[in-house]
Amino acid sequence: MNTEFQHPESSLTLEDAAKMHLAESAKWARFLAIIGFVLIALIVLAAALFLTMGSALSDAFVQSGAPPLTGFLIGVIYLVLGGIYLYPTVQLFNFAKHTKAALQSNQSRQLTESMGNLKNVFKFFGILTVIVIGIYLLMIVLVLAMGAGNLMGR
Numbered sequence: 001m002n003t004e005f006q007h008p009e010s011s012l013t014l015e016d017a018a019k020m021h022l023a024e025s026a027k028w029a030r031f032l033a034i035i036g037f038v039l040i041a042l043i044v045l046a047a048a049l050f051l052t053m054g055s056a057l058s059d060a061f062v063q064s065g066a067p068p069l070t071g072f073l074i075g076v077i078y079l080v081l082g083g084i085y086l087y088p089t090v091q092l093f094n095f096a097k098h099t100k101a102a103l104q105s106n107q108s109r110q111l112t113e114s115m116g117n118l119k120n121v122f123k124f125f126g127i128l129t130v131i132v133i134g135i136y137l138l139m140i141v142l143v144l145a146m147g148a149g150n151l152m153g154r
Contacts, residue, residue, distance in 0.1 A: 022099050026114075032094035036089035042081035050075030091120040 056070035059081075095117035102110030 009131075017067065019103055022111075023103055026096040026099035029092050029099075029118075033089050033093035033096060036085065040082050040085055043078050043085070047075045047078035047082060050078060068115060088121050090125045091117045091124070095121065 050071050054075055056071070095114050097116030098110050098117060102108070102114055
């Protein structure tokens with residue numbers, strides 16, 4: 001059974017195989033989102049432990065030569081990472097939810113919303129990838145500059 005989606009300029013028909021692929025994708029997206037929420041909870045729990053036990057951990061870190069407030073800093077970093085990971089996880093969960101609703105109700109509006117959520121997931125990871133590549137390139141330039149500085153200093 002085909003479903004026809006009408007747009008002012010064109011129409012799109014989803015074949016049964018496409019619906020099955022979307023339904024399976026939604027199931028996997030829901031699974032990954034739930035795992036993501038569990039991991040975020042564990043990250044926040046670890047952050048809370050570092051923040052509440054920060055002074056004791058900082059003392060232990062200082063004795064090993066680390067700078068003071070290391071435990072607190074690690075807790076803050078964990079909170080930031082948990083917050084960053086929350087956005088794509090919510091978008092993935094919304095993709096799964098709206099795709100399932102679209103397939104059950106046969107409404108193009110729901111499918112459009114789910115595709116917007118999926119786009120946001122890919123956009124997020126694309127931007128994150130560009131940032132990480134930029135950090136790597138900056139690190140390479142800094143290491144090369146420090147190496148060149150050491151050679152010049154000889």
